[in-house]
Amino acid sequence: xxxxxxxxxxxxxxxxxxxxxxxxxxxxxxxxxxxxxxxxxxxxxxxxxxxxxxxxxxxxxxxxxxxxxxxxxxxxxxxxxxxxxxxxxxxxxxxxxxxxxxxxxxxxxxxxxxxxxxxxxxxxxxxxxxxxxxxxxxxxxxxxxxxxxxxxxxxxxxxxxxxxxxxxxxxxxxxxxxxxxxxxxxxxxxxxxxxxxxxxxxxxxxxxxxxxxxxxxxxxxxxxxxxxxxxxxxxxxxxxxxxxxxxxxxxxxxxxxxxxxxxxxxxxxxxxxxxxxxxxxxxxxxxxxxxxxxxxxxxxxxxxxxxxxxxxxxxxxxxxxxxxxxxxxxxxxxxxxxxxxxxxxxxxxxxxxxxxxxxxxxxxxxxxxxxxxxxxxxxxxxxxxxxxxxxxxxxxxxxxxxxxxxxxxxxxxxxxxxxxxxxxxxxxxxxxxxxxxxxxxxxxxxxxxxxxxxxxxxxxxxxxxxxxxxxxxxxxxxxxxxxxxxxxxxxxxxxxxxxxxxxxxxxxxxxxxxxxxxxxxxxxxxxxxxxxxxxxxxxxxxxxxxxxxxxxxxxxxxxxxxxxxxxxxxxxxxxxxxxxxxxxxxxxxxxxxxxxxxxxxxxxxxxxxxx
Ligand SMILES: O=C(O)c1ccc(O)c(O)c1
Ligand SMILES: [Mg+2]
Numbered sequence: 001x002x003x004x005x006x007x008x009x010x011x012x013x014x015x016x017x018x019x020x021x022x023x024x025x026x027x028x029x030x031x032x033x034x035x036x037x038x039x040x041x042x043x044x045x046x047x048x049x050x051x052x053x054x055x056x057x058x059x060x061x062x063x064x065x066x067x068x069x070x071x072x073x074x075x076x077x078x079x080x081x082x083x084x085x086x087x088x089x090x091x092x093x094x095x096x097x098x099x100x101x102x103x104x105x106x107x108x109x110x111x112x113x114x115x116x117x118x119x120x121x122x123x124x125x126x127x128x129x130x131x132x133x134x135x136x137x138x139x140x141x142x143x144x145x146x147x148x149x150x151x152x153x154x155x156x157x158x159x160x161x162x163x164x165x166x167x168x169x170x171x172x173x174x175x176x177x178x179x180x181x182x183x184x185x186x187x188x189x190x191x192x193x194x195x196x197x198x199x200x201x202x203x204x205x206x207x208x209x210x211x212x213x214x215x216x217x218x219x220x221x222x223x224x225x226x227x228x229x230x231x232x233x234x235x236x237x238x239x240x241x242x243x244x245x246x247x248x249x250x251x252x253x254x255x256x257x258x259x260x261x262x263x264x265x266x267x268x269x270x271x272x273x274x275x276x277x278x279x280x281x282x283x284x285x286x287x288x289x290x291x292x293x294x295x296x297x298x299x300x301x302x303x304x305x306x307x308x309x310x311x312x313x314x315x316x317x318x319x320x321x322x323x324x325x326x327x328x329x330x331x332x333x334x335x336x337x338x339x340x341x342x343x344x345x346x347x348x349x350x351x352x353x354x355x356x357x358x359x360x361x362x363x364x365x366x367x368x369x370x371x372x373x374x375x376x377x378x379x380x381x382x383x384x385x386x387x388x389x390x391x392x393x394x395x396x397x398x399x400x401x402x403x404x405x406x407x408x409x410x411x412x413x414x415x416x417x418x419x420x421x422x423x424x425x426x427x428x429x430x431x432x433x434x435x436x437x438x439x440x441x442x443x444x445x446x447x448x449x450x451x452x453x454x455x456x457x458x459x460x461x462x463x464x465x466x467x468x469x470x471x472x473x474x475x476x477x478x479x480x481x482x483x484x485x486x487x488x489x490x491x492x493x494x495x496x497x498x499x500x501x502x503x504x505x506x507x508x509x510x511x512x513x514x515x516x517x518x519x520x521x522x523x524x525x526x527x528x529x530x531x532x533x534x535x536x537x538x539x540x541x542x543x544x545x546x547x548x549x550x551x552x553x554x555x556x557x558x559x560x561x562x563x564x565x566x567x568x569x570x571x572x573x574x575x576x577x578x579x580x581x582x583x584x585x586x587x588x589x590x591x592x593x594x595x596x597x598x599x600x601x602x603x604x605x606x607x608x609x610x611x
Contacts, residue, residue: 001282003261004058004237005254006030006191012250014039015049022053024254025372030059030191030237031091043090050092058235059132059163059189060088061097066120067113068105068141074116081120085127095130095188097163100139100148108141114154121157132163132188137171137202145169146178152186161188164232165239166223167195167210171202176226184231184279191239192264194218210240212260214267214450215443221267228268233279236261248440252393256444259371262286263451286371289454290364292356294481295430296401296408297330297337298503299353301344303573308349311572312338314522315505315579316426321414325381330414334428336505337411349573351501353389354433355399355408356453356482361388364400368452385410393441393448394486426513427505431580432474432483432589434502442471442488449475449484458483461591465490465598470499474589485589500601502568502576504589510565510581511545514552517579525568525576525600527553531593555593562586568597571604 003026007017014035021029031046041049050057063084066077084096098120105113117133124131135148142148145164152160164179164187194216198205213220224236238257245253266286302308317331317338327342337355344352358364365388368375373390376397380386387410389397401408437445449455455475463470468490475484489499507513518524532550535541539558541549549556549565557564562584569577580590 001233001265001279001284002027002058002235003258004028004030004235005257006032006059006061006237006239007035008032009238009240009242009245009257010250010253011246011248014041014046016250017254018046018049018053018055020250020254022055023251024258026055026254026258028056028058028235028237030061030097030239031057031093032061036087036091043087047090047092057091057093058237059095059097060084060091060093062134063096063098063131065101065104066098067116068101068107069112069116070104070106073104074119077116078119078123081123082127085124085129088129089127094128095132096124097132097134097189100133100135100142102136102138102140105140110141110151110154113142114151117151117155117160118157121155121160124159125157129159130188131160133160134163134165134191135168137168137206143168144172144174146174149178149182149186161186163187163189163191164227165191165193166213166218166220167191167193167206167239168202170218170223171195171205176223179226179230182230184233187227187230187232187234189234189237190224190227190232191237192220192223192261193238193240194220207241208243210242211443212238212240212257212447213264214260215447220264221271224264224268225272228272228279228283231279233282236265244440244443252441252444255372256447259373259451260447262371263447287363287366288360290358290360290367291454291477292358292482293403293477293479294357295336295433296355296357296399296404297339297353298351298430298433299339299341299355299397299399300575301346301348301350301352302340302342303349304347307572308340308575311522311569311577312340314517314520315569315577316517316520321411323413324415325384325413328414330411333505334425336427336430337408338503347573349575351396351433351435351503351575353397353399355387355401357401357403357408359403361400361402364452371451373448373452384413390452392435393445394435394437396435398453426516427507427579429506431504431506431582432485434485434487434504434589436489436499436501436574437486439471439488439490442473442486445486446473446475449486453477453482455482455484459588459591461594463591463594463598465595466602467491467493467598470594470598472591472594480587483589500571500574500576502578504566504578504580507579507581510554510567510579511548511552513579513581514554514567518552523570524553525570525597525604527555527567527596527600531555531596555590555596557586557588557590557592559586559588564588564590566590566593571601576601 193210320332471488566580
């Protein structure tokens with residue numbers, strides 16, 4: 001369908017916004033009045049810039065506090081409306097959004113509003129423009145869409161229809177069922193916003209916390225399906241009031257929004273059974289989802305010195321081979337593969353890439369391209385495997401690898417692959433990968449992994465640490481062979497970031513592994529005595545076992561699904577490893593222990609104290 005976005009959704013000047021909106025691939029936009037008023041461009045300039053950028057102006061908004069007012073106020077409101085209609089003609093926009101009155105309405109009965117909206121409609125007809133009436137969730141007398149529809153129905157004028165905004169409808173918990181009763185041609189405009197679930201007054205929630213569809217908690221495909229089923233065929237338009245988006249780079253916010261709409265169209269097709277109506281035919285499908293089945297490898301920058309190799313060796317990894325042409329090494333243990341890229345010469349050890357296994361690489365590449373992800377083909381020579389990557393919002397490259405039996409095809413580029421060592425492996429596979437996110441881009445990241453890879457939002461945690469709040473969101477595939485934890489990294493009062501990416505590796509016997517790795521010379525993150533005292537107050541743990549856990553700095557969590565044991569290596573650059581054991585169906589990440597880890601890591605960072 002036609003895609004559109006309100007200028008209020010992104011930061012920058014009006015010109016910067018329009019360039020970003022056009023570049024992201026939108027067809028049109030809603031002009032937010034403040035962006036017009038504060039612009040040095042005349043309405044005619046804006047119109048011609050929009051033409052040059054290939055954008056239509058789909059809506060002028062908002063027109064506030066019109067209906068249900070005193071006679072004298074009505075006269076002023078009609079005069080105000082005439083001035084707006086004039087500006088609309090100069091801009092070349094034919095629809096204005098009128099929000100339900102939040103302040104000056106004087107009559108709770110509908111009749112006054114009906115009469116006055118009737119007058120406005122006649123004036124609109126004279127100017128050849130249309131009014132889309134929107135019930136704001138905090139409207140004084142009109143705050144639900146069914147109420148706004150009964151008023152529009154009563155006015156019964158061709159120039160007056162509705163604007164349905166998912167925020168106002170879903171924040172009030174209104175049923176979508178009545179949308180089907182509205183004739184499609186009376187729905188003049190559809191605005192889309194998602195939001196996180198919050199217990200907050202609707203005004204604050206709406207003005208600060210809206211999200212692009214797919215980044216929050218609501219079922220936006222069901223909303224779009226309801227509007228389309230009613231016969232709506234106009235633009236799908238994003239109207240997102242969000243403080244963070246407005247602080248971000250306009251081009252990134254606009255791209256995130258466009259990706260959100262394209263994904264929403266695709267998801268709406270996925271839940272609709274009837275595709276026969278013309279309006280359904282306007283929905284664009286995306287290339288089929290290729291959900292990753294597992295991690296293929298992790299790529300690391302080694303940093304200065306040999307600390308990374310020492311830690312990998314202590315963890316039980318073995319050098320499986322060296323790349324024939326590049327300064328790249330493959331280290332393996334069990335099914336875990338770690339690629340050390342010595343061509344990267346940054347001073348710190350760092351996680352730079354993640355390889356995932358998918359069934360159809362070409363289709364995934366097409367999907368990523370359709371969603372305007374940044375594709376990064378690997379530099380190869382003949383005889384080497386093509387390996388495409390997309391750059392995730394946290395600048396980590398995600399490589400698309402084929403489903404593998406034992407070794408992926410690219411591993412043949414590594415000379416002298418060792419046959420599996422006879423040594424008992426301590427660790428079996430990569431369980432999850434935790435990645436730092438810039439605070440402005442966590443919502444974009446969530447959508448990125450949902451839309452391109454079809455990962456599902458699993459869980460969210462906000463952890464109060466010594467250096468601020470760590471917001472954490474986890475994403476998984478259905479069978480939990482891909483788990484990503486995305487962590488927003490706060491900057492401490494000293495301006496430094498105390499935070500790392502990490503790779504969690506599984507074992508089937510945590511204490512045995514802890515002993516083995518310590519005898520290999522691995523330094524683990526120390527856990528305070530107080531933690532173990534508290535643990536005994538919460539869980540029944542055998543004394544000897546507890547003593548061993550304490551000796552080896554093993555942490556514990558338990559819930560109705562099962563038990564969880566884990567310990568951490570000391571940080572290496574901006575990276576550390578976690579060793580975990582899941583017992584029974586435990587599905588989480590030991591989030592209840594995260595504050596202890598964060599404090600221990602900060603202590604090392606502050607004192608420079610590596611045991
Ligand atoms: O918050 C507001 O005032 C506002 C204005 C226009 C809208 O379309 C809307 O949904 C909210
Ligand atoms: Mg709105």
